[in-house]
Amino acid sequence: MTDYYGPAPYYWWNWNDQGSSYVTGCTNGVFYTDTNQKGHSQGFAGNQAQYLDGQGLRLPNDSLSSIRISYGC
Numbered sequence: 001m002t003d004y005y006g007p008a009p010y011y012w013w014n015w016n017d018q019g020s021s022y023v024t025g026c027t028n029g030v031f032y033t034d035t036n037q038k039g040h041s042q043g044f045a046g047n048q049a050q051y052l053d054g055q056g057l058r059l060p061n062d063s064l065s066s067i068r069i070s071y072g073c
């Protein structure tokens with residue numbers, strides 16, 4: 001992700017091409033390798049923990065640039 005705000009207030013993090021793994025709560029959605037929901041994509045389910053290792057349908061390490069949350073809690 002290029003920019004992410006929170007969960008702690010007052011912090012801006014640039015995570016572009018830095019994601020190596022993820023843990024989801026009750027949301028699901030889609031990861032993308034490019035900004036603005038472009039490039040290669042990978043769906044993610046709720047209550048899931050995975051590496052971004054390029055195996056199977058997963059995105060490669062350090063490629064994540066944007067995310068779409070399809071279902072909120």
Ligand SMILES: [Ca+2]
Pocket residue numbers: 016017032033034035062063064065
């Ligand atoms: Ca990227």
